[in-house]
Amino acid sequence: MQRKKILKNRKSITICVICLILILPTAAHAYVGPGAGFAFIGSFMALFAALIAGIGSLLIWPIRFVIRSIRRRKVLGNSKLKRMVILGLDGLDPKLVDQWMADGQLPNLKTLSEQGSYSRLRTTYPSISPVAWSSFMTGVDPSRHNIFDFLNRDTRTYKPKLSSSEVGASSRTIQVGEWVIPVGKPLIRNMRKSRAFWNILGDYGVPSNILRVPLTFPPEKFAGALLSAMCVPDLRGTQGSFTYYTTNAAEAGQSTDSGDEDGHSDEAPEVTGGERCLVAFENGSFDAVLPGPDNSMRKDSAPMEIPFSVKVDNDAREGVLKIGGKQYRLKEKEYSPWIQLAFKPAPGIKVHGIARFYITKMEPDFGLYVTPLNIDPGKPALPISWPSYYSIYLSKLIGEFATLGLAEDTWALNERVIDEEAFLQQTLELHSEREKMFFNALEKSREGVVACVFDGTDRLQHMFFRYLDDKHPANKGKDIEKYKDTILEMYRRADDMVGRIMAQLGPEEHFMVISDHGFESFRRGVNVNTWLLQNGHLSLKEGKTTSDEWFESVDWERTNAYAFGLGGIYINREGREGKGIVLEQDVDHVKQSIIQGLSGLYDDEYGDTAVNDVFDNAALHPSGPYRDNGPDLIVGYNRGYRASWGGAVGRVAAKVLSDNTKSWSGDHCIDPRLVPGVLFSNRKISSEDPGIGDLAPTILTQFGVEVPNHMTGKVLSVDNPSKVTEQAAA
Amino acid sequence: MGVVKKLLKNWRYGDDVVVVSGLPRSGTSMLMNMMESGGLTVVTDKVRESDTDNPKGYFEDERVKDLENDPDKSWVRDVRGKTIKVISHLLKELPEENFYKVILIRRNLDEIVASQNIMLDRRQEPNPISDEKAIQVYRNHMIDTKVFLRRKPNYDLLELHYHNVIADPIESAKKVDEFLGGGLSIESMAKVVDPSLYRNRTVTEN
Numbered sequence: 001m002q003r004k005k006i007l008k009n010r011k012s013i014t015i016c017v018i019c020l021i022l023i024l025p026t027a028a029h030a031y032v033g034p035g036a037g038f039a040f041i042g043s044f045m046a047l048f049a050a051l052i053a054g055i056g057s058l059l060i061w062p063i064r065f066v067i068r069s070i071r072r073r074k075v076l077g078n079s080k081l082k083r084m085v086i087l088g089l090d091g092l093d094p095k096l097v098d099q100w101m102a103d104g105q106l107p108n109l110k111t112l113s114e115q116g117s118y119s120r121l122r123t124t125y126p127s128i129s130p131v132a133w134s135s136f137m138t139g140v141d142p143s144r145h146n147i148f149d150f151l152n153r154d155t156r157t158y159k160p161k162l163s164s165s166e167v168g169a170s171s172r173t174i175q176v177g178e179w180v181i182p183v184g185k186p187l188i189r190n191m192r193k194s195r196a197f198w199n200i201l202g203d204y205g206v207p208s209n210i211l212r213v214p215l216t217f218p219p220e221k222f223a224g225a226l227l228s229a230m231c232v233p234d235l236r237g238t239q240g241s242f243t244y245y246t247t248n249a250a251e252a253g254q255s256t257d258s259g260d261e262d263g264h265s266d267e268a269p270e271v272t273g274g275e276r277c278l279v280a281f282e283n284g285s286f287d288a289v290l291p292g293p294d295n296s297m298r299k300d301s302a303p304m305e306i307p308f309s310v311k312v313d314n315d316a317r318e319g320v321l322k323i324g325g326k327q328y329r330l331k332e333k334e335y336s337p338w339i340q341l342a343f344k345p346a347p348g349i350k351v352h353g354i355a356r357f358y359i360t361k362m363e364p365d366f367g368l369y370v371t372p373l374n375i376d377p378g379k380p381a382l383p384i385s386w387p388s389y390y391s392i393y394l395s396k397l398i399g400e401f402a403t404l405g406l407a408e409d410t411w412a413l414n415e416r417v418i419d420e421e422a423f424l425q426q427t428l429e430l431h432s433e434r435e436k437m438f439f440n441a442l443e444k445s446r447e448g449v450v451a452c453v454f455d456g457t458d459r460l461q462h463m464f465f466r467y468l469d470d471k472h473p474a475n476k477g478k479d480i481e482k483y484k485d486t487i488l489e490m491y492r493r494a495d496d497m498v499g500r501i502m503a504q505l506g507p508e509e510h511f512m513v514i515s516d517h518g519f520e521s522f523r524r525g526v527n528v529n530t531w532l533l534q535n536g537h538l539s540l541k542e543g544k545t546t547s548d549e550w551f552e553s554v555d556w557e558r559t560n561a562y563a564f565g566l567g568g569i570y571i572n573r574e575g576r577e578g579k580g581i582v583l584e585q586d587v588d589h590v591k592q593s594i595i596q597g598l599s600g601l602y603d604d605e606y607g608d609t610a611v612n613d614v615f616d617n618a619a620l621h622p623s624g625p626y627r628d629n630g631p632d633l634i635v636g637y638n639r640g641y642r643a644s645w646g647g648a649v650g651r652v653a654a655k656v657l658s659d660n661t662k663s664w665s666g667d668h669c670i671d672p673r674l675v676p677g678v679l680f681s682n683r684k685i686s687s688e689d690p691g692i693g694d695l696a697p698t699i700l701t702q703f704g705v706e707v708p709n710h711m712t713g714k715v716l717s718v719d720n721p722s723k724v725t726e727q728a729a730a
Numbered sequence: 731m732g733v734v735k736k737l738l739k740n741w742r743y744g745d746d747v748v749v750v751s752g753l754p755r756s757g758t759s760m761l762m763n764m765m766e767s768g769g770l771t772v773v774t775d776k777v778r779e780s781d782t783d784n785p786k787g788y789f790e791d792e793r794v795k796d797l798e799n800d801p802d803k804s805w806v807r808d809v810r811g812k813t814i815k816v817i818s819h820l821l822k823e824l825p826e827e828n829f830y831k832v833i834l835i836r837r838n839l840d841e842i843v844a845s846q847n848i849m850l851d852r853r854q855e856p857n858p859i860s861d862e863k864a865i866q867v868y869r870n871h872m873i874d875t876k877v878f879l880r881r882k883p884n885y886d887l888l889e890l891h892y893h894n895v896i897a898d899p900i901e902s903a904k905k906v907d908e909f910l911g912g913g914l915s916i917e918s919m920a921k922v923v924d925p926s927l928y929r930n931r932t933v934t935e936n
Contacts, residue, residue, distance in 0.1 A: 536881030558880065560873070589870045593877060 078704025080720040082508040083446060085501060086699075087438075088136075088213065088453030089494050090129060091461050091668060092515035094120050094678045096468075100491055108499035109680060112513065116719075117684040120676035122691035123517040125620050126567045126634050127672040129458065130164055130230060132516035132692050133214040138194040139696030139711035143617075143624020146193040147215060148631060149565040150231070150239075156578035158551050158562070158650070162239070164215050164231045165190055167382075169296055178299045179346065188218045188383065193626060194710070197696040198224055198449055206703050207448035209441045212434060214453060217405060219386035225445075226386045227394065227437070229453065230405035235343070235353040235373035235381065236293050240404050242274035242372055242412045245288055245310075248365040252278035273411025274372070281366070285311035290323070292343040292373060293351060304343040304351070314362055321357055330368075332359045335425060338400035340376060352376035354400050356426075360418055369418050371426070375403045394437055401433040408459040413663045420483050420663070423463060428493075431456040435497065442504060449699065454497075460490045461519045465666025469521040473659035498680075505682070507721065510702060515677035516692060522667035524603060525644025525660050526610050528563035528635060529652045535597050537561045537590070540652065547652035554652070557581060560590050561632075564650060566643050566669040568631025569594060569614070576628070591616055591632060598635070603657050610657060612636045612671045636671030643669065684719040743829035743884065745811035748910060750789075751818050752835040753868055755845035757892040760923065761835050762789030762815050764895075764903065767922045768914035771812040789815055797823035818875050830885045831910060836872070837892035839865045899923035 101110045112118070124131045124142060126149065134147040142148050152163040165188070172184035192215050198208035202223030210216065214230035234240055246252050253276070279286040289305035308323035310330070317332040321339075328336050338354040345351060353373040360367035375381050378395035384403050385391035395401065407430050413423040431454060438452040466472035467484040498513060505511055529547075532538035539558035540547055547553035551562060556572060556579035563569050571587050574580040582590055594614065601611040613636040620634070621627050635643070645662070646653050668675045679690055687694070693713035700707050701715045750765060752758045766772045766789070774789045793805055794816050803825040806814075810828060824830060843861050850857050859867070879887045888909040895902040899920035907914040 534881060536877035536879065539880055558876075560877065585866075586869060586873055589873055593874065 080702050080704070080718070081510045084449045084510045084512070084699060084702060085442065085505065086449065086451035087498065087501060087511075087513045088133075088451065089457045089513060089515050089678075090214075090453055090455045091458030091517060091519050092491070092494070092513075092678050093461070093518035094676060095518065096487070096491065097678055100488060105488060105492060106495040108495045108502065109513065112498060112502065112511070112680045112682060116680070116682040117686070118678070118680045119685070119690060121514055121679035122676050122689060123672050124692060125615060125617075125672050126631075127517045127668050127670065127675050128566055129516055130215050132677070133230075133453070134192050135691075135693040135713070136514070136516065136695055137196040137198070137213060137215070138192075139197065139693055139700075139707075139713040140194050141621050141624060141693060141712050142630055143621030143627035144194055144710065144712065146191060146626035146629055148629065149568060151565050152629065153564050153570065155576055158554075158556075158564075158578070160550070160564075160649075162191075162231055164192060165217055167233065167237070175299070180297055180299055182297075190218050190220065195708075196220070196222075197699050198222055198226075198451075200700060200708065201449065201703055201705060204703070204705050206705070207445065209445040209448070209450045211437055211441060211450075211452035212455070213451060214405070218383050221386055224386075224448065225390045225441075227391060228384045228403075228405070229455075232375065232382070232384050232403055232405040234404050235351065235375060236291075238372070240273070240372040240406050240409060240411065242409055242417060243277065243290060243370040244274060244412075244417045245277045245279045245286075245368040245370075246365060247279055247281065248367075249278055251365070251367070252276045273409070273415050274417070276417075279366070279368075281312070284313075285309055290341070290355075290370065290373075292341075292353070295345045297345045297349075304345060306341055306343060310368060312362065312366065317362060319359055319368075328357070330357055330359050332362055333421065334358070335422075335429065338374075340400070341373065350379075351381050352379035353381075358418065358422055360422065367417075369412060369422070371409060372404055374407070377401055377403050394440075397440060398433065398436040401437070402430050406455075408455060410459060410463055410664060413463055416663070420464070420486075424460070424483070424486060427456050427459055431493065439500075442501065448703075454494065457490055457494060457515070460487055461666045462664050463666075465519065465521055466663075469523070469665070472521055472523055472665055474661045474663065474665045476661070502682070509682075510718070510720075511682040512695075513678065513680035514692070514695065517668045517672075517677050518675035519666050519668050520639045520670060520675060522642045522660050522665055523640040524606065524610065524642075525647065525658050526601070526635075526637060526641055527644040527647035527651070527653045527656055527658070528569060528598070529647050529650065530654070530656045531598060531601070532559075532561055532563065532569075532594070533652055534656065535594075537594060538652070546654055547650075549646070550650040551652075552650075554650075561594055562650070563635075563643070563647055565631070566648055567635045567637070569633040569635065571632045587632070594633060601656075603641075605657065606640075608640065609638045610641045612638045612674075636673070637669070638671065639674055641670065642667045681718070683721070685716050686719065687714070687716040690716050739829060743810075743827070744807075746831045746886075746910075747806065747809045747811075747824075747828045748813040749821070749824070749830050749832045750813060750815045750835070751821055751832055752837070753818055753839075753842050753872070755842045755849065756837040757835045757895065758815050758817070759789050760892075760895070761833060761890070762813065763922045764899075764906070764919040765813045768903065768906070768916070768919040770910075770914070773809050773812050773814040791815070794820060819871065821875060822878055826884065828884065831888070832879060832885055833888045833890060833906060833909065834875070834879070835890050835892055835895070839868050841892075842868065895923060896925050 097106065097109065100106045124135050128149055130147050130150055131142050134145045135141060138145045147163055149163055151160045154161050168187035170182035170184040170186050174181040174183055198210055199220060199222040201208055208224035210224065210226040212227055212229040216226055217228040217232045219226050219228050231239060275291055277288060279288050287307065287309045289307050292304040292306065294301045295304045306323060308321060310319045310321050312319040319330045321328045321330050323339065324341060328339060330336055336357040338356055341353045341355060342350040354376050355373050356371045358369045360369050375384055377391040377400065380391055408427050412418045434452065434454055441450050464483055464486045466474045467480060468487060470480065501511065529538060533540065537560045539555040541553050541555045544553040554562065559572050560582050561569055561571050571582050571590055572580045573582050573587060595616065598611055599614045600609060603610045615634040615636055617627060617630055617632055617634055644658060677692065679685065691713065694716050697707040697711045697713045698716040698718065702718065707715060748770065750758050750761045762772055772789055773791050775791050791814060797803060797820050806825050806828060816824065843864050847857060879885045888905065890902055890905065900916060903916040903919035907916055
């Protein structure tokens, strides 16, 4: 009787929940993942909303057209072109470009340089992609756009948080039994300040089509179309975590790095990139679950899972994957197509994602790699485009595509879950997707700005740079021949694309090829926290000689400074940091003490300077309102050096300097003077020392739009053909 | 510290040299008095006698002043197991062969400067720099001193604040006792702290 009563109660609660979901206008929004803040609605509702938005856009299009035309007339007289095309090739390095252009390997870039101009493009301090691309789009320095690194630290806890966006659950919920129904919108906030140039152009009726420019998540509303890029999360709310299934118990465990003599490692944290699951075959097949986001609609927030099975045929070197009621053939060492997945947090509600499956090996051990769970662009669980239906439109046009900000799974290669071949395949397929959407945009958007950033050049240089550096410690005992032309091939692919773009352009169009920074070999890691400890600026708790990640054993009451991220040192300031001790009037002295001590740090083992200079952020960026959100000091590592893996995540190791033996063998988070990017233009740019922050004001000026006062970049001098200017005005 | 590490340390360095340190007029003499009363042997040559500025004595050893210029620092070895006063700017001159338990006494810098001014006036000696500059120099010096002490493996550091010693001498004596491994007479240490000698307070103090 009691059991019947319990069952009846549960049934009532479930019915109640369903009713609430249907009745409350925003009840269908729910939030999953650890702080991921996904807003998702049933698949019908998603399509319905997109349809309504599309119809709405169509209905008010005449009004928008008139308004835009009025504004447009104001700038038309001053516009020097009809369309600007910007091709971003992340990390394209001028030294390699110079060498390969001279060798005849990059004929189209050479032609472009001769037609217009080619120069270095000064990067930002620090020389990290989110910082540099933010300066590209806003025309201001980091102290004005508020992005200094991928991560920022929570000043209260010293723990990391994403610097570019905040995604969090709704604060208003209704609890019904085990169910938690959100009734408010999630928090999704872009932390990048200052307006992007396309936003300003839109005010004047100049449209823009912006594809995968980093730091455009969440997307902003403007007169144009945009597909977000770095740092769109995966469905689990991370920046990309893979899942790996293996029959090898050791592989299913933690990292094999044994650490230093204290048992602490200067390697990256043991579990970095994903989930590892041990599986066992029975009659040639195994069952497993694919973990998805945490279900925040349940009180216990248990992760959602999708069960699947794989039946393997070792002779045929393939398997059959059964998931979501469908079957897919998996060939060894070949990626499956994007497979649609639906997680179900509550009755009638689905969260849609896509992933690819890849059998890494079959014998003697089996390995199955699953890419990070990307948000499905056709049924987005978070806003990843503007207008919201733009990603749906693209998915209808080119098929499913990667939406994750950092789509290429470098961690999987770094952790040796996949090999170079698998990573290369992945990167090239992602490049292909990007080309499709870019060339579609070129075809459809005949005026205004079309800009697209390609990440393959950056990712491949990160993971294959050792092949260009025969002295790299990561080469010890490894093949150095098979992939030695990988980077060159990527540059050639990019060059080929440049040729195809140029073939489409007319004289009234301005075409630029840019990169946000260059590249260097990353041979040695510098643990700045260890240096700070050894030089009295950082202290550990009693009895500790090293510390695990995120400053676990740091004694904050006796610590003046700490290193965090890819090149920043922060003074442990009283009133700013949660356990700060350095008074405001002492900050300069502590800074100077560190600058004097760390600048010129010498690597006795390799006989080279490890740190060229340490830059004072206050001197670099004296007046921006967000200056103090960034590091107090920026370390300018020399060529071959970078922040160590452990140091970047707040570990204190036994040694300051250590070899980098990871697959991630190239980097650019060093002295920015050593890694400028490139600037190619089909119209000669004659300004000396152009910087990436100069491009936004230059683009505005090209379209006849007044440059806002707050932009710190300068307008570059562009030789616009006079006939073209008249035509464009007409 | 583990037993093995302790044995290795003792084998290498012998008994600790206890160093009382701080800026001039920060309370180092008071602390030396406490140490002596607590049962430690203090190394002093009594050359500088007590006066108005330090009625209970200076507890100094003139040889300390020569640390900066005299390369022969072997005499410091004889201070093992004893206590000596070394003003903070001379800490870096101590020889590496010993292990130092440094008790650094801090005091509000404006009080220190005020106290120094009074002493200079009394002796009719000119004040070479402005109070503001002096405070800045001392501030930077104390940061550098702590950074120096933290990075040296043969130095242990205990920081005390002058105000706290005056306000609660028992608690401060307990901290010193614990830092030095116990065995001191805490009551005796606390008894010698005389609040009436807490002079030269500035009007800015709470």
